[in-house]
Amino acid sequence: MAKLKVALYWAASCGGCEIAQLEIGEKILKLAEAADIVFWPVAIDVKYKDIEAVPDQSIDACLFNGGIRNSEQEHMANLLRKKSKIMIAYGACAYEGGIPGLANMFNRQTIFDRVYSETPSTDNNDKIVPQTNYQVPEGELTLPEFYDTVRTLRQTVDVDYIIPGCPPEEKTTWLALEALIEGKLPPKGSVITHNVKAVCDECPRKRDVKKVKKFYRTFEIISDPEICLLEQGLLCAGIATRGGCGAPCPQTNMPCTGCYGPVEGVIDQGANFLSAVASVIESNDPEEIQRIIDDIHDPVGTFYRYSLPDSLLRRARIK
Amino acid sequence: MRKISIDPVTRLEGHGKIEIFLNDAGEVENSYFQVPELRGFEKFAEGRLAEDMPQITQRICGVCPEAHHMASSKALDDLFHVDPPSPAKKLRELLYSAFYVTDHTTHFYILAGPDFVMGPDAPVAERNILGVIAKVGLELGGAVIKTRMQNHHIIHMLGGRAVHPVFGLPGGVSKGLNEEERKEVEQIARDSVEFAKLSLKVFDDIVLKNKMYVNMITSDAYTHRTYYMGLVDENNKVNFYDGKVRVVDPEGKEFAKYPPREYLKHVAEHVEPWTYVKIPYLKNVGWKGFVDGNESGVFRVAPLARLNAADGMATPLAQEAYEKMYSTLGGKPVHYTLAMHWARLIELLYAAERLMELSRDPEITSPNIRTIPTATPDEGVGIVEAPRGTLTHHYITDEKGVIKKANLIVATVNNAAAINMSVKKAAMALIKPGKEITEGLLNRIEMAWRPYDLCLGCASHTVPGQLAMPIYVYNSEGILIKSLD
Numbered sequence: 001m002a003k004l005k006v007a008l009y010w011a012a013s014c015g016g017c018e019i020a021q022l023e024i025g026e027k028i029l030k031l032a033e034a035a036d037i038v039f040w041p042v043a044i045d046v047k048y049k050d051i052e053a054v055p056d057q058s059i060d061a062c063l064f065n066g067g068i069r070n071s072e073q074e075h076m077a078n079l080l081r082k083k084s085k086i087m088i089a090y091g092a093c094a095y096e097g098g099i100p101g102l103a104n105m106f107n108r109q110t111i112f113d114r115v116y117s118e119t120p121s122t123d124n125n126d127k128i129v130p131q132t133n134y135q136v137p138e139g140e141l142t143l144p145e146f147y148d149t150v151r152t153l154r155q156t157v158d159v160d161y162i163i164p165g166c167p168p169e170e171k172t173t174w175l176a177l178e179a180l181i182e183g184k185l186p187p188k189g190s191v192i193t194h195n196v197k198a199v200c201d202e203c204p205r206k207r208d209v210k211k212v213k214k215f216y217r218t219f220e221i222i223s224d225p226e227i228c229l230l231e232q233g234l235l236c237a238g239i240a241t242r243g244g245c246g247a248p249c250p251q252t253n254m255p256c257t258g259c260y261g262p263v264e265g266v267i268d269q270g271a272n273f274l275s276a277v278a279s280v281i282e283s284n285d286p287e288e289i290q291r292i293i294d295d296i297h298d299p300v301g302t303f304y305r306y307s308l309p310d311s312l313l314r315r316a317r318i319k
Numbered sequence: 320m321r322k323i324s325i326d327p328v329t330r331l332e333g334h335g336k337i338e339i340f341l342n343d344a345g346e347v348e349n350s351y352f353q354v355p356e357l358r359g360f361e362k363f364a365e366g367r368l369a370e371d372m373p374q375i376t377q378r379i380c381g382v383c384p385e386a387h388h389m390a391s392s393k394a395l396d397d398l399f400h401v402d403p404p405s406p407a408k409k410l411r412e413l414l415y416s417a418f419y420v421t422d423h424t425t426h427f428y429i430l431a432g433p434d435f436v437m438g439p440d441a442p443v444a445e446r447n448i449l450g451v452i453a454k455v456g457l458e459l460g461g462a463v464i465k466t467r468m469q470n471h472h473i474i475h476m477l478g479g480r481a482v483h484p485v486f487g488l489p490g491g492v493s494k495g496l497n498e499e500e501r502k503e504v505e506q507i508a509r510d511s512v513e514f515a516k517l518s519l520k521v522f523d524d525i526v527l528k529n530k531m532y533v534n535m536i537t538s539d540a541y542t543h544r545t546y547y548m549g550l551v552d553e554n555n556k557v558n559f560y561d562g563k564v565r566v567v568d569p570e571g572k573e574f575a576k577y578p579p580r581e582y583l584k585h586v587a588e589h590v591e592p593w594t595y596v597k598i599p600y601l602k603n604v605g606w607k608g609f610v611d612g613n614e615s616g617v618f619r620v621a622p623l624a625r626l627n628a629a630d631g632m633a634t635p636l637a638q639e640a641y642e643k644m645y646s647t648l649g650g651k652p653v654h655y656t657l658a659m660h661w662a663r664l665i666e667l668l669y670a671a672e673r674l675m676e677l678s679r680d681p682e683i684t685s686p687n688i689r690t691i692p693t694a695t696p697d698e699g700v701g702i703v704e705a706p707r708g709t710l711t712h713h714y715i716t717d718e719k720g721v722i723k724k725a726n727l728i729v730a731t732v733n734n735a736a737a738i739n740m741s742v743k744k745a746a747m748a749l750i751k752p753g754k755e756i757t758e759g760l761l762n763r764i765e766m767a768w769r770p771y772d773l774c775l776g777c778a779s780h781t782v783p784g785q786l787a788m789p790i791y792v793y794n795s796e797g798i799l800i801k802s803l804d
Contacts, residue, residue, distance in 0.1 A: 012356070012358060014377075014378045014379060014382075014384075015381040015382045016380075016381020016382075016384065016483060017381065018381070018382075019381050019382060019481075019482050020482055023481055023482070025468070069356070069357075069358060070355075070356065072355065098378070099378040100359075100360075100363075100378065102363040102367070102375075103359045103362065105363055105365075105366060106359070106362050106363060106365075110362060111359035114361050114362040114365075115357065115359060115361050115362065115597070116597070119361055119588070119726045120583055120726055121582075121583055121586055121587055121599070121726060121728060122587070122588045122590065122597060123587040123588060123589060123590075123606070124589075124590040128591065129590070130357075130590075130591075130592055130593065130595050131592045134592045134593045136349070136351065136593060137349070138340035138348045139322060139338075139340055141351055141353060141593040143355050143595065144356070146357055146595075166483065167381065167482050167483070169480075217368065217370055217720070218370050219370045219399070219488050219489045219490060219691065219692055220691065221691070222689055222691070248479045248480050249480070249485050251479065252479030252480075252486055252493055252494050253493040253494055254479065254485040254486070257371075257374065297368060297719050297720075298366055298367055298368045298721060301366065301367045301368060301371060301375075302368070305371075
């Protein structure tokens, strides 16, 4: 059997997905046996021009991480889609926009104003901002165009599979790569994890023990190590988050923040999480319930930490 | 005018690009180090809960998330006016020391090592980690992999996750260490100290005993006389986790020393229209452009800068190595950019020794790891030394602890001016009219920025493959005339 041709690319991301891909450790040798990595800017010396030169559909699979924040990333998403038989959104940013997607609460102008003018260490009386084309004495320098809105990979090109996580845990990465190598990929559109149910199903903490009258911030209490964090009043997203990670965060005494995305069949993870939160409130008095909910001071960052661009909200309207 | 584009270079909070312009005579006219990406964390931090910042800001960099996690957790201690219990501070420093061991190991062996072990003119196909292992032997290669894995295991043990740990909180950490785990950490620390000693010996054998390399390190092409910045403890010894920021001038005299809260009195950021990254400089000297010397506010950070800015190392073996470096290179400060690799190995030894000290600390298994904050949050600054330099997080919140304003001066960014200058100087020294631009020559230009360990540097070159640094030479019409990939 001919070796598979695999491309790996990053867009608006942090590099954590690259580290996660390396976390497969010695299994990387199995991957190397079955596949040639034809493009990986972080590690392999291949230039954009080389990818432009290969025939369409000649790459078997592309693992694309990062959201679409600027024109270069959009161009690369389109190019790699054209060259690849299978396009895989790898990690929370490509899947749902990720944490950089929280920038959809703002736009280019407000971001530039903050970064290049308002920040107290910035000295910029001339109000200089980076330009896509700029003439220096010796010639022209170019930069990609920064967009108003972060988009997901699916909002940019057709995507065949999703590997969730920020970053995906090693076992999730390998599950997908093994399926690819063995030609046993699930139906198109699948989110590939070990568990299609919620993180709660993998969490050893005891559930259905109690209801809450108050939500706490993580710094306000020292939680009981045995009992469900949500039932102790901590806003743990495990109940509204796809499993497969093994629930490492609750086992470190910190709430799940939802990086594996919505559970199967749910479109809007944040709305689902919010309704789950409402179900643990111990009150039937609308006013009391309102008071309890009012203690949640950052609903977007809490319920849509990784998924704002992919949610029904997508972005804030800027006046 | 000809243009040489180096695109992409390895990552710096995104991608990087170098453009070198040659005049009609074929001499270097100028060069630019560009960062073509921005994500805007300083803006979208607004509205977030302060306590979520250690996890949000670590998505700035998945290569060194631990650095952002620590700077942010310390900013939260300040913001909430809470002093974590001593065991919590020690656990943070323990995790951070393990992180330093992995990070410095990766950079030296996988990123920078190939240039020295294989030689700057070695074929690209051999100038990588596999070439290094073939030359130094499988035993050392195995030790590199083992050291990285073991120290990642410590991060996972405490932080819950290998990438993007979840344990920092205002007032402490979420998880402690039990006796069984402590023993494991102690064993890993012992192995890491041996590994660091061995690494310094490798550097001695391969680099310092080779006259060509010593001449290269001390050559003018790789030298800049700048100010240096680094965090120091109460004895002015290098510290990664805590202390005051100390700045020394190009003569090595103390120029400034300040606690995190006063950073705005000392550092400012300049904006250029051709790059998305801002360019920090010393406010009390001023921005004079991309030039070095006492009159220019350009300063440098990261390993050599930390050693220059301090009076020594806080652990015995690292102190010995520190003294040896300065006596060999002619006293303090050392201005040779390439000596940063040596300084990095001295820090590797310090990190391993510190990990050992902390693993043997009687308090380290204490369950007293959290202080619940009770004061009203308002404003906080946290500074740590990331492997790539001084890292500053500054938050202002409302009385509920919701972020109103955030300012971040990210480690590698502090070197933005110096990286530009180093590339230009090396290019000017090496590219000469009529002289063929060989791959080896361009690699020597790359060697001018590689010591700075641009952020994704440490993720690159870790799999079988080559350098993430294609170089193309274009003529004045933008037509490719030479390809060196």
